[in-house]
Amino acid sequence: MNLTTTEALESNFNQLSELLVNHLQSEEHLSIELSGEQSQFLRFNTAKVRQAGTVCDGTIQLTLINQQKTAYTAFPFTGDLAVDTAIALDKLNELKKEVAQLPEDPYIVLPENKGSSRDVYTGDLLPPSEAIDEILKDVQGLDFTGFYASGTVIRANANSAGQKHWFATESFFLDYSLIAPSEKAVKAILAGREWQASRYQEQIQQGIEQLKILNDTPVHEVKPGRYRTYLAPDATAAILGMFSWGGVSESSMRQGESALAKLREGKTLSPLFNLRENFTSGSVPRFNELGEIAPDEIPIIVEGKLVNTLVSSRTAIEYGLQANGASGSEGLRSPEISTGTLQNSEILKQLDTGLYLSNLHYLNWSDRPGGRMTGMTRYACFWVENGQIVAPIKDLRFDDSLYAFLGENLIALTDFQDMIPNTDTYFRRSLGGSLMPGLLLEDFTFTL
DSSP states (O other), rough: SOOOHHHHHHHHHHHHHHHTTTTTTEEEEEEEEEEEEEEEEEEEETTTEEEEEEEEEEEEEEEETTTEEEEEEEEEEOOOHHHHHHHHHHHHHHHHHHHHOOOOTTTTOOOSOOOOOEEEEEBBOOOTTHHHHHHTTTOOSEEEEEEEEEEEEEEEEEEEEEOOEEEEEEEEEEEEEEEOOOOOOEEEEEEEBOOOOOHHHHHHHHHHHHHHHHHSOOBBBOEEEEEEEEEEEEHHHHHHGGGGGTTHHHHHHTTTTTHHHHTTTOOHHHTOOOOEGGGGOOSSBBOTTOOOOOOOOEEEEETTTOOOOOHHHHHHHHHHHOOSOTTTTOOSSSSSEESSBOOOGGHHHHHHHEEEEEEEEEEEETTTTEEEEEEEEEEEEEEEEEEEEEEOOOOEEEEEEEIIIITTTEEEESSOOEEEEOOSSSHHHSOOEEEEEEEEEEEEEEOO
C-alpha cells in the first residue's frame, strides 16, 4: 500500500469493489475485505533505538459464494487502482473456477445490505520525527526495553449486495519493560489515540520505585495456599482474555464447551461484576468480517448474571437464533469491565496483607466445564504486609474457579480503568483492546 491519504485509499477501495461486483454473474455473491495500515515502528533496548522504520501495507481478501459453495483468496492492496484492478480480476476469475469444485456448506451466510457505515477517528499522536526523543528522555540511565507502534490502521468491507463499511483510526501503543541489574523486570503499556506525556512520566516513576524493590529486596517465599490478592488491570485483562476461548461464545455454550455454562444454569458471579462489549471507544470497527454491524454496546454479564452471549451468523443459522454482529470466532473484540469504588491510593491499604499481581501469563483452562483457570504470575509481583509492599515474590502458579474469584471472593473493583491494547503485530497491527479495572479478591488459590 502506497503512502497516501486515507481518503484516496477509500476512494480506490470503493472503485475496486464496484468493478469486481460488476463482473459477477447473477448467482454469484462477493464479499471484499481490506486490512491496511500506515505505521511507525520503533524497537528499544537499553534505552537506545535498535530498530526503526515505517510500514505502509494493505491486504484485500475476496470471498466468493456460488450455490452454497464458498472460496476465498487474498492479495496485496497497493492503492494504485490500475495495478489493483488487474490483480483483483485475475483473482476473481481463479475463484470462479475453484468454487465450482468445492462441497456445499450447509451454514453458509450470504452477503446482505443492512446499511453502510463510515467511521474515522483522528488522534493526537507523537510526530514521527519527535517520537524517539519524547520516549527516551525520561528513561536515560535505565535499562529500558520496548516496542512502539503508531499511525493509522484501516479496515473496510464491501459486498455484492451494495453494503459498504470504512473504518480508520489513529492510535499508538508503547509496550515496554524496565529491567534491573538482577534481570528482574517491571512491565507496562501505554496506549490510546492521544499521547499523554504526564501519564507516561507517572508510569516510569512508578516503574522505577517497583524496580528498586525488585532489585534491592530479598525474595519473599510464598507457599502454596489461598491469599488475599490484588490483580492490576493488566492481570485482569489476561483473565478476561480467557473468556474468548470457550467462554462467551454461543457456539461453545451449545456444544458444552463454555466455561460460563453454569451461568446459564442459574449460577451467578458477584453483583459487582459487569462485562460488556463497548464499541464506542473507536478502537475497533463495529462491523465483522462479513460486514455485519454489532450494536454500540452488548451487555454480557450484568450484576453477575449472564444476559447475552456472542452469536455469529453461522451459529444463528445452525441453532435458529438471532445473530448480534459477533465475529466468526465469537470472541470479545472491545470488552469493558465496569469500574467500582476502590481508589488507587487505597489499593495497598485495602489489600492489607497478601499479593499484589501486576501481570499474569501462560493462562489456560484447567477445567473448562467447571470454570477453573490456571496461569503464572509475571514481572513485578509483590508480597504486601499491613498495606506496604515489602518484597518481590518468585513466580507462582494459580489455579482457581472463576465462580469463586469473580464470585463471592470479589471484594472490590478500582474506580479507574486502563486501556490494555492488543499488541499483536503478526502480519499486521492488530486492533482493539480492553478497558480494565483492577480487582481486589478476598482470596486466590496458588498451587505451586
